[in-house]
Amino acid sequence: MKIFLWGLLMATAVVLLTFYFIRENPLDTTSFLSLEEKEMVAWQRAWMQINPGLTEHLKSFKDMQRNSEPLKNVNTQILIGVPPMEKKLLTIGISSVQHPQGSYLLETLQSLFFASSLSEQKHFVVLVHLASPDPKWLGRMTSNISALFKPYIQARQLVVINTQGKSYLPLKNLKKKFNDTPASVAFRSKQNMDYAFLMNFAANHSDYFLVIEDDVKCVPGFVTQIASILSAWEKRFWMTLEFCPLGLTGKLFHTSDLPSFVRFLLLFYQGMPCDNLLSYFLNLSHQKTIQFSPSLFQHRGDYSLEGKFNSLKATEENNMGCPSNPAATLYTNLNVTSDSVLMNAYSLDKNYFYTREAKAGSYLTVFLHMPATVFHVQVLTGSELKEENRLEEGQVELGYDSTNRVIDCDDYVLLGMLVNGTLNKHVLSEDSGKQVKCVRLLVTGTPPSGLIVRHINLWVK
Structure with missing residues (x-):
């Protein structure tokens, strides 16, 4: 009896300490989750520490990487389109x-x-997994997609697939967790397999795989922004880059890492929602x-995939306040005429x-008089009303100075x-603690007419 009480006391202590850590640690990787979702993840992690059976997951995971059995009977067929003949930079999966x-x-x-x-569009292919067994719904969706997106289908930029029901693992008598209803457990278990089959099909068509949910709006030029990040991170090791904090939307993988994650989803498909499984997968992979x-x-609807009201949406941070624009001098090799003032590009009016x-x-x-910790940069070009004289081909770089140069910096990194x-x-988290001395707007393609630089705004700590 004493041993049992001691074990119960230790389990309670671990759970409470984990909850405290999540509430108090602002750098926790689950910081974008609600408190309820954090507690779900905390309970899972704490329970693993006190349950010897669950600590065997890592061993099972490693063994599973050498076993193709979970994918042996998967039957995925193409409903619309043909995969591209050449390998693309990016597959966008839904x-x-x-x-x-x-x-x-x-x-x-x-x-x-x-x-x-x-x-x-030349650099990506869109892969849609219609993950429902209802033939009426499949017929209606394939008909609508074929009619509305015919040019993209013909250009091999859009492929639609479906996985037959017999490919799925059992969805009955699933273990309840987090006080969920049986229907919720079955839904998220199937969803984990839906994503696994999507990623399994996508593994050979591109260098990278980006997953988004089926109810989002995309920021214009998001492909270019992702490509620029990939260029900046080309020589760094990573497994997942995140471009949206909600669910699996905006998570980017190397396609070479997909087989491991697919098998992981199928092994633990009953365990927890897919975004939590991703965190678990990364933890096991250190x-x-x-x-x-x-x-x-950004999410479109107010309802989750299960039809529940969902008030969690990705929005711009509105609490940054006004830009700081600390004291600086501007230098340029652009032609500055008598009727134009260079400093206007940095003014707050x-x-x-x-x-x-x-x-x-x-x-x-922009050459800062004193180095500063810059955490956000905004550059606006072109006429605000007519959208003329914009810089369509350009980039922004952050400069650091270790040799005390007078009007420039000796080291620039692409922002x-x-x-x-x-x-x-925002400035990349890896560099946010460094003192920025220069912010450089670089023209990479000659614009057809004149150029207006409305604002270069900096937020500093």
């Missing part, structure tokens, strides 16, 4: 089922293609999700800087590319 409150899938596909330029903001995707000509290689550098003449983003 898994969709029938929603009690209606479907946003068609609107999501429209947003995805409309938010991408023709040049961007990795963490690398987060970027602001979010490139409505004035702006205009130059009649800009060429590739031109720059405008991001301009999209539709604009950049608005």
Whole structure:
């Protein structure tokens, strides 16, 4: 009896300490979850520490990587389209089922293609998994997709698949967790398999895989922004890059890592929701999700996939306040005429800087009088009303100075590319603690007419 009470006391202590850690640690990888969701994850982690059976998961996981049995009987067929002949940079994967409150899938596909330029579309393929056994719904959705997105289908930019019901693992007599109803447990268990079959099909068609849910809006130019991040992180090791904090939306993988995660989803499909399983997978792999903001995707509906009201949406951070724009001097090789003031590009009023000509290689550098910890940068070009004189091809770089140069910096890193003449983003978390000395706007493609730089805004700590 004493041993039992001692074990119960230890279990309670572990759980309470874990809950305290999640509430108090702002750097926790689940910081974007609600308190209720954090407690679910905390309970799972704490229970693993006190239950010897669950601590065998890591061994089972490693053994599972050498076993293809979970995928042996999977039968996925193509309903619409043909995969691209050449390997793409990116596969964008969507898994969709029938929603009690209606479907946003068609609107999501429209947003995805409309938010991408023709040049961007050449570098990705969209893969949709219609994960429902209802033949009427499948027929209706395939008919609508075929009619609305015919050009993309013909260009091999859109493929629609379905996995037959016999491929799924059992969905009856599932173990209840987190006080969920049997229906909720069955739903999320099937959803884990839906994503597993989607990723399994996607593993060989591109270098990277981006998953989004079927009810999101896409930020214009999101493909270019992701490509610029991939370029900046090319020589760093990572397993998942996160471009949206909600669910699995906006999570980016190397396609070479997908087989491991697919088998992991199938092994633990009853355990917890797929986004929590991803965190669990990364923990076992001794990795963490690398987060970027602001979010490139936003949820459309007020209801979750199960038809429950969902007030959790990805929004821009509105609590940053006004830009700081600390004291600085501006330098440029652009032509500054007598009727234009270079400092207007950095002012916090409505004035702006205009130059009649800009060429590739031109720059405008903000040289801070004192190095500062810059955590957000905004660059706005072009006329605010007519959208003329924008810089369509340009990038923003952060400069650091270790040799005390007078008007420049000796080391620059890419922050991001301009999209539709604009950049608005946080500094990468890895570099946010470093003191920035320069912020440089670099012209990478000659604009057809003059250039307006409305604002270069900095937020500093």
